[in-house]
Amino acid sequence: MPRLDHRAFINTCRDERGVGHHTLRAYTQDLRTFARFTAAHRLSDPLSKDDILAYHRHLRDALGAKPATIERRLVTLKSYFAWREDRNSALPSPFADVRISVRIPRRLPRPIDRDTLRAVLQAGDGPIAPRSTPGEHGATPASEIAVTLLIIKLLIVTGLRISELTNVKVRDVALDGSQILVRGKGNKERIVFVPNHELQEEVRRHSEVRRREGSVAAPLFLNTEGRRLRSATFRKRLRALSRRLGIEPHLTPHRFRHSAATLLIEEGIDIRMVQALLGHASLRTTEIYVRVSNHALRRALERADVLDVLRN
Template sequence: MPHLDHTAFVNACRDERGVGHHTLRAYAQDLRTFARFTKERHLTDPLSKDDILAYHRHLRDDLEAKPATIERRLVTLKSYFAWCADRNSALPSPFVDVRISVRIPRRLPRPIERDTLKAVLHAETELTRAQPSDQAFAADQKVTILMIKLLIVTGLRISELTNLKIRDVSTDAAQMIVRGKGNRERIVFVPNAELQDAFRRYCMFCAEHGSLKSPLFLNALGRRLRSQTFRKRLRMLSHRLGIVPHLTPHRFRHSAATLLIEEGSDIRIVQALLGHASLRTTEIYVRVSNTALRRALERANVLNALVE
């Protein structure tokens, strides 16, 4: 069985390339899957091109993995063997001369309908009328609504929002420093004056009860609010409002991009907001925004222009 140095590779990706926590966890999972395959097939070093092709068939036919999962597992493995070859040139990568094409269906993003967004935002009024016994729950939900508003206007990934520290937000709460994929920093603005005011008051409250290095959003135990906990809050809110399918953080990100496109924002502005490295990633929102297309056609009103 080949010796796979999972831990050293993952640590190198973290320390040398600044790879994020979720990606590192995916790398480790991908390498464990390959390790099980090599153990089952009694493979030994050096691995060959045929071993890699057999692994691809195993993922596709035996595990029936989705195309995106197959591609990720192969990319991780190729990166791992390239890293090994850099450390020891006597052990060439088995991916040399391997050409595997994985067709990934292009899935359209699913933004949240405007009426649903309005219903979620109106839930804040209901929370102000909470009974004394529900005050703790209402307080958590008010923070949840604040976070939802920030997701809608900024398009942040939920991990980017939950990883914010008090010091990352400007004193007027009009902008914040966000660390995205690959630990890349970008400045994100909060454009709505009313939201700025609510966000500023929240940040001031947090600063009074913690240091500038403290996490901005906390759970019931006073620790950093985890992304998964926020997802649970969204499911509870969805259930209370009768929203099906339930709300997810990434759908708010899709909504932020789609709303901007529909309101006529330049695609490069949306790219900068979302922190996309490639414009191709952002272009999908142009295709999905049929509302913007309909509005443009209505404004043009071609038939009326011909008969006038």
């Protein structure tokens, strides 16, 4: 059986390539799945093209994996064997002559409609109201609904991934609340702007409270116990809010990201600017939002009323 050096590969991806935590976890899962396959079929080095094709059939037919999962597992494996060959040329990659085409159906994103967004924003209002019980390190957590709504507003305006926002530190926020430094996939940094003056003031007040409470290296958003708010906790809050407001399907952070992109394109923002805001490596990823938005097309056609132009 071939020896798959999982740990060394994962360490290289983390330390040298800056790969994020969630991606590293997926890589580990993908490599373990392949290791089980090689053990069950008693495969040994050097692996061949036929072994990879057999693994593809195993994923598709025996495991019934979805096309996107199959593609990810093969891409992970291909990266692993390229890394292994680079370290030891005596172990060539079995992917050298492999040509596998995995058809992945393009699913349209599901943004939240405007009426639902308005209902969510009206679910609770008012300034950040600190609780009286100090949390970890003496920090006083703000009220749960205030923090939840502040994050929702930021998701709508910035299109951030929830993991990017929950990892923001106090020092990453401009003193006037107008911009935030975030770290995206691959630990790439980018700046997102908060154009709404009312929201800027909310962000400024919240970060000012957090600065007074302690280190600028501390998380910007805390849970009710005074610890860093985690993505999973925020998702639970959204599910509870969805039940309260009768929203189906329930709200998710990524649906707010879809909404941010769709709203910006509907308002005429150039697609390349939306790409930069969302942190997409490829414009192709952003282009899907153009297909989603019929509202923008209708407004553009109304502005360019060709019959009206011909009459005048």
